[in-house]
Amino acid sequence: MFQADQKIVPRSVWGKFARSRWVMVWFTQLLYYGTAWLEYNGRQALLFDLDTRRFFLGPLVFYPQDFIYLTGLLVISALSLFLFTAVAGRVWCGYACPQTVYTEIFMWFERKIEGDRNDRLRRAAGPWTFDRAWRAVAKNSVWILFAAWTGFTFVGYFTPIRELTQELLTFTIQPWELFWIGFYSLATFGNAGFMREQVCKYMCPYARFQSAMFDKDTLLVTYDEARGEPRGSRSKKADPTALGLGACVDCNLCVQVCPTGIDIRKGLQYECIGCAACVDVCDQVMDKMNYPRGLVRYSTQNGLKNAWSKAQMLRRAFRPRVLVYTAVVWLLIAGMAAAIVARDDLRVDVLRDRSVSFRLAEDGLIENVYRLNLMNASEKVLEVRVSLSGDNPDFRVVEDAPIRVKPTESQWVVLHVQADPEGVESGSNPIVFNIQSARIVDGMVQPASAQTVEEDAVFLAPR
Ligand code: SF4
Numbered sequence: 001m002f003q004a005d006q007k008i009v010p011r012s013v014w015g016k017f018a019r020s021r022w023v024m025v026w027f028t029q030l031l032y033y034g035t036a037w038l039e040y041n042g043r044q045a046l047l048f049d050l051d052t053r054r055f056f057l058g059p060l061v062f063y064p065q066d067f068i069y070l071t072g073l074l075v076i077s078a079l080s081l082f083l084f085t086a087v088a089g090r091v092w093c094g095y096a097c098p099q100t101v102y103t104e105i106f107m108w109f110e111r112k113i114e115g116d117r118n119d120r121l122r123r124a125a126g127p128w129t130f131d132r133a134w135r136a137v138a139k140n141s142v143w144i145l146f147a148a149w150t151g152f153t154f155v156g157y158f159t160p161i162r163e164l165t166q167e168l169l170t171f172t173i174q175p176w177e178l179f180w181i182g183f184y185s186l187a188t189f190g191n192a193g194f195m196r197e198q199v200c201k202y203m204c205p206y207a208r209f210q211s212a213m214f215d216k217d218t219l220l221v222t223y224d225e226a227r228g229e230p231r232g233s234r235s236k237k238a239d240p241t242a243l244g245l246g247a248c249v250d251c252n253l254c255v256q257v258c259p260t261g262i263d264i265r266k267g268l269q270y271e272c273i274g275c276a277a278c279v280d281v282c283d284q285v286m287d288k289m290n291y292p293r294g295l296v297r298y299s300t301q302n303g304l305k306n307a308w309s310k311a312q313m314l315r316r317a318f319r320p321r322v323l324v325y326t327a328v329v330w331l332l333i334a335g336m337a338a339a340i341v342a343r344d345d346l347r348v349d350v351l352r353d354r355s356v357s358f359r360l361a362e363d364g365l366i367e368n369v370y371r372l373n374l375m376n377a378s379e380k381v382l383e384v385r386v387s388l389s390g391d392n393p394d395f396r397v398v399e400d401a402p403i404r405v406k407p408t409e410s411q412w413v414v415l416h417v418q419a420d421p422e423g424v425e426s427g428s429n430p431i432v433f434n435i436q437s438a439r440i441v442d443g444m445v446q447p448a449s450a451q452t453v454e455e456d457a458v459f460l461a462p463r
């Protein structure tokens with residue numbers, strides 16, 4: 001049912017791919033911790049404001065009615081993942097996945113405090129001493145602080161981060177904010193500090209279905225078996241051909257640096273996240289032995305089998321499947337961008353007043369009450385007029401004064417609709433609200449910006 005894993009203690013490695021991983025660590029972390037503090041037009045530039053059900057993305061404001069754009073974004077993300085996987089295998093896992101990025105950061109803290117692999121293994125095998133204890137306390141403290149900062153930033157995307165800071169400093173933070181900071185901190189601490197490769201191996205669904213997106217031209221980290229075998233140790237001066245050996249000196253370093261603890265020489269394995277740590281370390285070994293680099297390298301199954309050059313493999317990157325994915329992704333991006341640019345300024349939700357089905361007004365007319373949620377998705381004040389569609393003289397909206405909705409604001413208004421009892425049918429009568437909006441600039445209504453939204457509703461009359 002359950003097999004306990006041996007703890008993996010990876011050795012540190014440096015090289016061109018490790019450098020690329022750190023570039024991505026800096027890029028993604030500056031993006032994550034920095035974006036929360038950016039402002040646009042006096043408000044937080046990226047904010048999912050759950051209280052007012054608004055999502056701010058720079059100059060754009062989205063409401064729950066704009067859910068379709070989120071769906072579009074998810075479809076584009078999924079197709080992009082297909083595309084990147086088909087071309088470059090698990091490049092996302094190796095360089096940009098939060099699990100990889102935070103594990104890299106946590107391992108950096110660990111190395112700085114507890115030393116590299118050999119020091120850590122030596123301490124772990126020995127008894128608990130003062131030296132071992134203070135290092136463990138220091139490491140966990142730094143991890144907790146870093147995880148707490150991550151959790152705080154996460155909640156800062158849902159509550160304005162400056163307000164959140166103020167609340168934290170004045171001990172007025174809301175319980176749900178505290179809960180989510182704690183929850184996200186704990187998740188970061190647990191995933192990056194302790195679970196690490198277990199998340200990739202046992203929890204991540206992408207690791208399981210990615211092989212369905214692979215083909216023989218997908219870029220992978222590969223071991224050149226034809227060149228490396230038979231493996232065996234030898235002195236630097238020895239001639240491997242004379243000894244009947246391949247290029248692999250069987251130093252095991254590629255296994256020691258692997259964050260998922262696998263041996264790349266055993267071939268393609270689903271645990272491999274494509275981080276290329278083994279490529280960096282093997283290249284260093286090849287340099288020391290004065291052998292050509294690339295015994296372990298990024299290649300494709302076809303490239304390895306046919307001894308293709310980089311240019312030949314690159315040409316296969318433009319195969320029909322990849323071109324189709326690329327075309328579909330760009331079409332979707334263009335379509336979504338056009339839809340966002342052309343979207344209406346105003347969103348409207350119509351709710352009937354549920355406390356009373358209908359009532360009789362003083363002049364004998366039947367009256368229904370509605371609550372309209374007017375949501376301004378623009379950066380301008382909107383002037384809104386509400387009437388009923390069609391030319392049925394038996395129905396009218398009582399309030400005919402224009403309503404002003406502030407930029408990016410969502411506002412509730414109560415409207416009364418009256419009908420002549422002679423002109424309505426008993427029970428339910430369908431009606432359509434006609435809501436016209438126009439932008440106001442420098443106090444003047446801009447007729448060119450006029451837009452109309454229609455919303456269906458029901459008018460109830462006595463039976
Ligand atoms: S690092 Fe390179 S030489 Fe050493 S065992 Fe791995 S493949 Fe062989």
Ligand code: SF4
Binds near residue numbers: 277278
């Ligand atoms: S086998 Fe190499 S590329 Fe794959 S996870 Fe291990 S170190 Fe990274």
